[in-house]
Amino acid sequence: MAPDRVSTQASSRTLGIMTRSLPFPGVASPGTLPSARFALHLQGVADAVVGPWFTYWRIPMLSLTLLALAGSLTAVPADxxxxxxxxxxxxxxxxxxxxxxxxxxxxxxxxxxxxxxxxxxxxxxxxxxxxxxxxxxxxxxxxxxxxxxxxxxxxxxxxxxxxxxxxxxxxxxxxxxxxxxxxxxxxxxxxxxxxxxxxxxxxxxxxxxxxxxxxxxxxxxxxxxxxxxxxxxxxxxxxxxxxxxx
Known part of the structure; x- marks a missing residue:
């Protein structure tokens, strides 16, 4: 078997194992999707999982930023x-x-x-x-x-x-x-x-x-x-x- 073919088959088997081992349901096999579409598919799964965590982190950080900004402002005494x-x-x-x-x-x-x-x-x-x-x-x-x-x-x-x-x-x-x-x-x-x-x-x-x-x-x-x-x-x-x- 030619070295390039062996390398390609090994890569496919490795990617298939990695895909099957991912804890994300609904991830398609690389054999059923072109590489570009498969990459986008994985990105969508990652966004679905990471997105809520990013939002959870972003809200308190925004609150802290607003508090810091408010603290930096000088209060104007009332008439x-x-x-x-x-x-x-x-x-x-x-x-x-x-x-x-x-x-x-x-x-x-x-x-x-x-x-x-x-x-x-x-x-x-x-x-x-x-x-x-x-x-x-x-x-x-x-x-x-x-x-x-x-x-x-x-x-x-x-x-x-x-x-x-x-x-x-x-x-x-x-x-x-x-x-x-x-x-x-x-x-x-x-x-x-x-x-x-x-x-x-x-x-x-x-x-x-x-x-x-x-x-x-x-x-x-x-x-x-x-x-x-x-x-x-x-x-x-x-x-x-x-x-x-x-």
């Missing part, structure tokens, strides 16, 4: 709603993100006057440290009722007298300028005071920028109206802005 006033969790001042440190309600007798929000570079419970730092800060006042400009001027004068009794003539003149920026404010309108370190305090009334008053001394005297030793709205108001729980 804060207080007395029906919603304030954003962060604001941007001169290219820096400030966080909402606390919110407080200003009441006069039984009347709700405004909700205030204090924004700082980082959360702080120490008003003295906030005033000492020469960093950006912002205070937002959203009104819950109409307030006249004259009432606001009285509040600024009182704040300066109680918290900065040794105010210089220049500082007093700056508070006169602040009073000149005031207008009658209506419910749902805002005052926004933004101190930019090294520049001054921008005063925005009902969405309109009225001007910028220079100097950290003015900014400190102004912010003492809310977080100073004798805040006009009271120490509880100050503690709320500073996130202090009593």
């Amino acid at each position: 804060t709603t207080y007395n029906k006033v919603t304030l954003p969790s962060t604001v941007e001042v001169a290219g820096q993100s400030l966080v909402l440190n606390g919110v407080a309600l200003r009441k006069k007798s039984i009347f709700k006057v405004y909700v205030a929000g204090l924004y700082l570079p980082a959360k702080s419970n120490d008003p003295d440290a906030v005033l000492a730092d020469d960093t950006h800060r912002q205070l937002v006042m959203q009104f819950l009722r109409n307030v006249g400009a004259d009432k606001m001027c009285e509040a600024w004068d009182e704040a300066l007298e109680k918290n900065t009794p040794d105010a210089s003539e220049e500082l007093k003149a700056q508070f006169v300028t602040l009073c000149g920026y005031m207008e009658d404010i209506e419910k749902e309108q805002q005052f926004v005071f933004t101190y930019v370190a090294g520049t001054g305090t921008e005063v925005k009334v009902a969405g309109v920028v009225k001007g910028t008053i220079k100097g950290k001394d003015f900014a400190d005297a102004l912010f003492k109206a809310w977080i100073g030793p004798n805040p006009g709205p009271g120490t509880g108001f100050r503690d709320d802005l500073m996130g202090i729980k009593n």
Whole structure:
């Protein structure tokens, strides 16, 4: 017998034995199918068996991937709603993100006057440290009722007298300028005071920028109206802005 014929017969016998020994029912004999069709037939059997195992492995791996992706995302703090006033969790001042440190309600007798929000570079419970730092800060006042400009001027004068009794003539003149920026404010309108370190305090009334008053001394005297030793709205108001729980 020629060597090639012996080799072919041996290969056929070996393949037949392997086929019969496969634990897959329905696998045809190589003698009954051309080689290409037989290969596809075996592939189909393999897919039928391996497929479920691949799916079983793929689902938990996909879940782990999604969990890893979720863990890598930075959670965005939610906005804060207080007395029906919603304030954003962060604001941007001169290219820096400030966080909402606390919110407080200003009441006069039984009347709700405004909700205030204090924004700082980082959360702080120490008003003295906030005033000492020469960093950006912002205070937002959203009104819950109409307030006249004259009432606001009285509040600024009182704040300066109680918290900065040794105010210089220049500082007093700056508070006169602040009073000149005031207008009658209506419910749902805002005052926004933004101190930019090294520049001054921008005063925005009902969405309109009225001007910028220079100097950290003015900014400190102004912010003492809310977080100073004798805040006009009271120490509880100050503690709320500073996130202090009593």
